[in-house]
Amino acid sequence: MHSSTPKKILAVVCSFLLSLLTFLLLVAICTKMTFFDKGFYLSNIAKTHYYEKVTSDLMEDFTSLGIPGGIPDEVFKNTISQDDVQTEIMACIDTSFSGKTYQIRSNAVKQKLYSAFLDYAKQQHKREATDQEQQALQELASECEKVYIQNVRFPFIQQISGAKALYDRFFIPAAIILGVLCVLLGVAIWFTQRWRHRAIRLYVYAGVGCSLTGILFPLYMLIWAPYKQLNIQPPALHGLLTSMASQYLISLLVVFVVVGLLCTVLAPIYRKLKNKVL
Amino acid sequence: MKKLVALIAAAATCAAISLTAFAAPGISASEQKILDSLQGSVTTQAGASISIPQEYLNQAKNYLMRSDVDISEADATTTIGHIEEAKTAVKNSNATSLSDLPGSVKSIVLEKATAAAAVNGLSLTFDASSSAITIKDANGVTVFESGDIIKTTGADYTVEIALGAGLVLIAVAGSVYLVNKSKKAAVNG
Amino acid sequence: MAKKHKRLMGFIVIPLIFAFLSYILLFTVLSPMMKPVFSIFQLMSSEKGADFYSLPESIYSPSSISEGTVSLSQIEFPVYGAHYASIQLPGTDEAEDLYFGDSNAVLKKGIGQYMGSFLPGYGSPILLSGHNNTYFHNLKNVKEGDVITITTSYGVYEYKVTGTAIKTRTDKTAYDLNQQKEQLILYTCYPFNALGLTSQRYFVYADKISGPEIVD
Numbered sequence: 001m002h003s004s005t006p007k008k009i010l011a012v013v014c015s016f017l018l019s020l021l022t023f024l025l026l027v028a029i030c031t032k033m034t035f036f037d038k039g040f041y042l043s044n045i046a047k048t049h050y051y052e053k054v055t056s057d058l059m060e061d062f063t064s065l066g067i068p069g070g071i072p073d074e075v076f077k078n079t080i081s082q083d084d085v086q087t088e089i090m091a092c093i094d095t096s097f098s099g100k101t102y103q104i105r106s107n108a109v110k111q112k113l114y115s116a117f118l119d120y121a122k123q124q125h126k127r128e129a130t131d132q133e134q135q136a137l138q139e140l141a142s143e144c145e146k147v148y149i150q151n152v153r154f155p156f157i158q159q160i161s162g163a164k165a166l167y168d169r170f171f172i173p174a175a176i177i178l179g180v181l182c183v184l185l186g187v188a189i190w191f192t193q194r195w196r197h198r199a200i201r202l203y204v205y206a207g208v209g210c211s212l213t214g215i216l217f218p219l220y221m222l223i224w225a226p227y228k229q230l231n232i233q234p235p236a237l238h239g240l241l242t243s244m245a246s247q248y249l250i251s252l253l254v255v256f257v258v259v260g261l262l263c264t265v266l267a268p269i270y271r272k273l274k275n276k277v278l
Numbered sequence: 279m280k281k282l283v284a285l286i287a288a289a290a291t292c293a294a295i296s297l298t299a300f301a302a303p304g305i306s307a308s309e310q311k312i313l314d315s316l317q318g319s320v321t322t323q324a325g326a327s328i329s330i331p332q333e334y335l336n337q338a339k340n341y342l343m344r345s346d347v348d349i350s351e352a353d354a355t356t357t358i359g360h361i362e363e364a365k366t367a368v369k370n371s372n373a374t375s376l377s378d379l380p381g382s383v384k385s386i387v388l389e390k391a392t393a394a395a396a397v398n399g400l401s402l403t404f405d406a407s408s409s410a411i412t413i414k415d416a417n418g419v420t421v422f423e424s425g426d427i428i429k430t431t432g433a434d435y436t437v438e439i440a441l442g443a444g445l446v447l448i449a450v451a452g453s454v455y456l457v458n459k460s461k462k463a464a465v466n467g
Numbered sequence: 468m469a470k471k472h473k474r475l476m477g478f479i480v481i482p483l484i485f486a487f488l489s490y491i492l493l494f495t496v497l498s499p500m501m502k503p504v505f506s507i508f509q510l511m512s513s514e515k516g517a518d519f520y521s522l523p524e525s526i527y528s529p530s531s532i533s534e535g536t537v538s539l540s541q542i543e544f545p546v547y548g549a550h551y552a553s554i555q556l557p558g559t560d561e562a563e564d565l566y567f568g569d570s571n572a573v574l575k576k577g578i579g580q581y582m583g584s585f586l587p588g589y590g591s592p593i594l595l596s597g598h599n600n601t602y603f604h605n606l607k608n609v610k611e612g613d614v615i616t617i618t619t620s621y622g623v624y625e626y627k628v629t630g631t632a633i634k635t636r637t638d639k640t641a642y643d644l645n646q647q648k649e650q651l652i653l654y655t656c657y658p659f660n661a662l663g664l665t666s667q668r669y670f671v672y673a674d675k676i677s678g679p680e681i682v683d
Contacts, residue, residue: 012481015485016485016488016489019482019485019486019489020485020489020492023489064571064575065664067574067575067598067600067601068598068599068600068656068664069662069663069664070600070660070661070662070663071662071663117662117663120662121662124662129662133661133662133663135663135665136661136662136663136664136665137662137663138663139663139664139665139666140662140663140664143664201477201478204478205477205478205481205482205485206485207482208478208479208482208485209481209482209483209484209485209486209489210485211482212482212483212485212486213485213486213489213490216486216490217490226508226512229512229513229514230508230511230512231511231512231513232511
């Protein structure tokens with residue numbers, strides 16, 4: 001007895017839905033393991049020498065402030081180290097991913113700079129700074145503090161941590177729902193097909209379809225890399241964002257290539273079942 | 279849509295510096311009419327006065343002076359019509375500042391800025407460390423910058439600046455579009 | 468054989484159709500949310516990346532024309548960060564480089580012009596800034612009646628100092644960029660030679676007395 005046309009169409013639709021839902025599930029899992037994982041940020045930061053570049057930018061900005069403030073570059077040299085910057089940024093990411101707001105320890109930096117300024121002023125004028133001078137130096141230290149915060153604060157970290165909290169809230173229920181739907185569709189395909197090899201064929205359609213859906217877009221993005229043309233400064237941040245985008249796309253590509261390859265495992269099973277029927 | 283963007287942009291770009299009919303070098307009579315229509319502020323339903331900051335318009339004007347811009351009388355009339363539509367939309371809102379404009383109006387600005395920018399190779403640049411916004415042309419040269427006039431130590435990013443940047447972007451981009459359009463017309467005509 | 472070939476094509480064509488339909492569906496559903504994101508992305512993208520740090524080449528070639536008119540079409544308009552003129556304060560032996568734009572990079576190299584002000588000869592205000600311990604260290608000595616000279620590639624301009632003022636940086640009465648006369652406004656940090664930063668700036672105002680007028 002042959003399957004009727006509506007039954008065939010329904011089977012193909014189920015296969016398509018299985019393909020789409022599997023794609024969505026895998027993208028959700030991949031995103032959770034990258035953009036919403038602290039390790040992803042820390043590994044990319046290390047890979048792009050982000051700490052070193054931020055420290056360099058910070059010193060550049062400090063010395064730019066030093067010019068109108070009458071403070072030479074040497075005064076700033078020993079105030080901030082790369083280790084300090086690294087500790088601060090890591091703590092910022094760590095705390096934010098725990099769902100809390102991180103308070104940058106800028107006051108300590110400000111006090112350190114202010115002391116350095118006072119020492120320099122004393123060295124220059126051979127006397128203690130006057131009240132007016134102290135006020136002006138405090139103002140300079142405050143501006144340096146603002147610059148420190150702007151450079152060290154991980155950009156958009158509050159937004160990322162907010163998005164992560166939201167994502168975490170819905171990820172498990174969504175993953176369960178998608179998973180259950182996929183299983184149901186798989187079961188529906190299996191039991192509506194008279195011949196098992198046809199069910200396998202529909203699974204292969206779904207798997208390869210999912211794989212192609214997940215490969216085409218990341219491949220396009222990796223080849224043309226439009227995200228590299230984004231005008232975000234400073235260069236350290238641009239490099240970091242580019243690296244993160246590339247790694248995310250590569251992760252997606254790998255996941256979906258694996259899915260595609262797994263489908264090839266089904267091919268001999270399909271042939272075996274088909275031969276049995278014939 | 280492109281023409282709408284270009285016309286409004288051209289108008290905004292050539293914004294008058296004065297209330298008089300002083301025609302500065304490089305600005306024709308029809309462009310001056312557009313400038314005059316942009317002069318001044320719009321009072322919203324909330325009683326607030328909104329206008330494009332003069333220093334933003336000056337920057338757009340400086341950019342335009344790199345090449346000749348000729349807007350015909352007909353285009354100027356259409357442009358002024360569009361400007362009045364935009365003014366009406368702002369007037370009918372309850373905004374108290376540029377940043378307060380309703381999402382629908384902001385979306386329109388963004389959409390037009392994007393279309394205009396795409397035509398003319400202009401782009402927005404955001405510096406995360408200083409929170410400064412600049413508009414750059416296709417060669418990466420700064421056309422517009424936000425921030426304090428009397429320099430301090432960094433610009434404070436506000437939505438108002440961003441929206442202002444978007445408006446000037448339309449302005450600058452649209453005027454360049456009109457430059458290209460007028461040049462093509464001259465070549466073909 | 469043909470049937471086997473047909474089956475094999477089915478394993479490619481149908482998944483491709485699935486992929487295509489998936490993209491259409493996702494685009495339709497996500498489009499309203501993604502539209503502003505795409506707009507911002509498009510707005511912030513350029514083939515040539517933004518460069519905040521290097522300055523363009525100098526376009527300065529000193530002119531000796533000090534009167535008459537100069538056509539706008541004959542002027543090479545400076546781009547942001549370009550060295551386009553020189554400025555000499557009274558009582559100084561050397562002129563300092565004048566740049567269009569006033570970023571940190573520019574102020575490290577010379578005097579910067581705010582790009583919301585206009586070129587010499589245009590008949591509109593010119594706002595210049597410089598550090599008081601480098602290129603504007605002589606600004607404090609400029610008095611009323613002194614003459615400041617700006618030499619561009621298209622003309623030589625002289626400005627007579629009309630007054631000075633000490634104002635805070637946020638005081639909008641310190642300058643008027645809307646005025647219809649060519650006023651040269653120079654400012655630097657105040658107090659001079661002070662260590663640290665204050666909110667005060669020292670302003671010098673001068674009116675144009677000679678130089679070719681830019682015409683259309």
